[in-house]
Amino acid sequence: MESLKNSDIFNRIQPHEYMRRFIDQKVRPDGRLLDRFRETLITSNVISTANASAMVRLGGTTVVCGIKAEVGEPSIDTPDQGYLVPNVILSPLCSSQFRPGPPSEQAQIISEFLSQLFTRQPHLIPLESLCIESANAVWVLHADIVCLNYDGNMLDASLLALTQALCQLRLPKAEVNEGVVVADKDDTFQPFEMTRFPIAATYCVFAPDAILSDPNDAEEQLTKETLTVVMDSDGDLLHVHKNGGAVMDMEKMRLCLHRTRERLAQLKPLIQ
Amino acid sequence: MSRQELLTPEGLRVDGRRAQELRRIVAKTSVFSQSDGSAYLEQGNTKCLVAVYGPREARHRQQAMADRAIINVEFIVAPFSTTERKKRSKNDKQSLESATFIRQTFEPVILLSQFPRSQIDVYIQVFQHDGGVLAACINATTMALVDAGIPMLDFVCACSAGAIEKVPVVDLNHLEESADTPELTLAMLPRSNKVNLLELQSRLHIDELQDVMDMAKDGCIKVHDTLDQVVRRNMEHFIERMNA
Numbered sequence: 301m302e303s304l305k306n307s308d309i310f311n312r313i314q315p316h317e318y319m320r321r322f323i324d325q326k327v328r329p330d331g332r333l334l335d336r337f338r339e340t341l342i343t344s345n346v347i348s349t350a351n352a353s354a355m356v357r358l359g360g361t362t363v364v365c366g367i368k369a370e371v372g373e374p375s376i377d378t379p380d381q382g383y384l385v386p387n388v389i390l391s392p393l394c395s396s397q398f399r400p401g402p403p404s405e406q407a408q409i410i411s412e413f414l415s416q417l418f419t420r421q422p423h424l425i426p427l428e429s430l431c432i433e434s435a436n437a438v439w440v441l442h443a444d445i446v447c448l449n450y451d452g453n454m455l456d457a458s459l460l461a462l463t464q465a466l467c468q469l470r471l472p473k474a475e476v477n478e479g480v481v482v483a484d485k486d487d488t489f490q491p492f493e494m495t496r497f498p499i500a501a502t503y504c505v506f507a508p509d510a511i512l513s514d515p516n517d518a519e520e521q522l523t524k525e526t527l528t529v530v531m532d533s534d535g536d537l538l539h540v541h542k543n544g545g546a547v548m549d550m551e552k553m554r555l556c557l558h559r560t561r562e563r564l565a566q567l568k569p570l571i572q
Numbered sequence: 573m574s575r576q577e578l579l580t581p582e583g584l585r586v587d588g589r590r591a592q593e594l595r596r597i598v599a600k601t602s603v604f605s606q607s608d609g610s611a612y613l614e615q616g617n618t619k620c621l622v623a624v625y626g627p628r629e630a631r632h633r634q635q636a637m638a639d640r641a642i643i644n645v646e647f648i649v650a651p652f653s654t655t656e657r658k659k660r661s662k663n664d665k666q667s668l669e670s671a672t673f674i675r676q677t678f679e680p681v682i683l684l685s686q687f688p689r690s691q692i693d694v695y696i697q698v699f700q701h702d703g704g705v706l707a708a709c710i711n712a713t714t715m716a717l718v719d720a721g722i723p724m725l726d727f728v729c730a731c732s733a734g735a736i737e738k739v740p741v742v743d744l745n746h747l748e749e750s751a752d753t754p755e756l757t758l759a760m761l762p763r764s765n766k767v768n769l770l771e772l773q774s775r776l777h778i779d780e781l782q783d784v785m786d787m788a789k790d791g792c793i794k795v796h797d798t799l800d801q802v803v804r805r806n807m808e809h810f811i812e813r814m815n816a
Binding site: 349353366387394396400448451 | 654
């Protein structure tokens with residue numbers, strides 16, 4: 301058993317004060333500057349049983365996304381469109397703060413966020429390309445995002461893993477033959493066209509006015525405010541989400557947008 | 573698939589292995605920061621990950637035992653791990669059964685009496701299912717428990733074996749498993765040669781049982797050698813860094 305250093309004791313008793321001492325020096329407890337994102341590692345095609353997969357390590361947060369394509373019936377008002385169904389799994393395996401049981405609120409929020417992002421921005425994934433036969437059969441992409449190690453900022457990591465997996469996706473060519481969907485005899489694949497991809501950048505506000513990029517677990521628990529900006533690869537703003545009770549002035553918002561642009565430049569070469 | 577294709581007359585199996593060859597094992601420990609111990613193990617194309625938390629305070633006070641720790645095992649199969657997407661809840665019968673087997677395998681091996689009133693949580697996540705899942709999970713759990721520093725009597729090494737056309741083969745993959753081959757999973761303590769878990773769920777002629785069991789036992793010894801090397805190498809790195 302290692303003995304606790306005085307600084308660890310201080311961290312346990314007064315975490316907010318501990319953090320404040322660091323922020324006043326313009327640095328964070330893990331040594332990062334306020335505007336730095338953690339080291340990002342992306343690996344593709346890690347799961348061979350999935351149609352496409354990707355693993356993302358954002359600092360300590362590790363996330364694996366596996367996409368499996370199934371055939372389903374389209375909805376009546378969109379007969380030519382397939383679906384993307386993201387499902388985020390936060391289990392007790394990734395951190396002791398998660399209890400076993402049905403998906404927690406946090407997991408459901410992230411799943412819904414991802415689902416809405418792709419539904420509301422039809423130019424990201426052409427849902428029509430998922431159609432096999434109009435009003436009869438479409439591809440349903442089940443994207444299961446499993447968190448392996450939770451160290452904050454699940455949203456950024458999940459979107460990154462999902463995006464990378466979608467870029468790698470290749471669907472078998474299928475056609476409807478006498479009421480049954482069959483794969484093309486020659487076993488050909490059609491690559492999934494993703495011309496523009498979204499990236500998310502999350503910031504948290506440590507009262508009263510320090511903006512921390514890419515919060516880790518400890519920082520997430522100490523701040524109530526988070527702001528997520530989603531931008532696509534062409535630099536267009538797709539989604540801005542701010543939650544929390546305090547107010548934020550325009551200067552800080554602009555700072556976040558500026559940092560997001562830098563983050564986009566960092567991530568672009570990593571995603572193919 | 574007919575039996576003949578699973579084992580050619582020259583003695584080669586579907587993936588090019590011989591009857592007594594194990595698949596390549598890759599094992600890594602300490603892969604995550606949040607858990608007390610973690611291990612990632614690949615046996616051929618079967619990939620699984622185990623995170624161990626504990627010993628920590630028992631979640632349900634009523635379940636805590638005054639003289640020893642309790643083990644809680646959760647077995648989760650990722651929906652993308654099989655060729656057909658199947659969202660298996662972790663409370664479905666197969667997962668519960670595998671979780672129970674693993675718990676029963678480790679209960680006599682972990683020195684539970686050293687941690688009264690505590691709980692050791694083992695979370696197993698299967699990423700890719702290509703046969704020999706129970707064996708791979710047991711091996712990975714051993715590594716994760718070692719990584720967490722939980723005292724055990726010995727390693728628990730597991731291996732699967734079967735018989736194709738009366739020839740005993742070791743370490744079945746998914747194709748061989750689903751082709752009506754009897755599959756026997758064996759977990760043992762390598763140093764004392766004691767068998768911890770034996771599971772056979774298909775029909776096997778009693779005359780062949782001994783050969784298949786011996787094949788599985790040899791497989792377990794080979795697995796033990798690999799896992800032992802990984803643990804020793806990790807300790808060497810650790811000692812180097814501590815002395816630096």
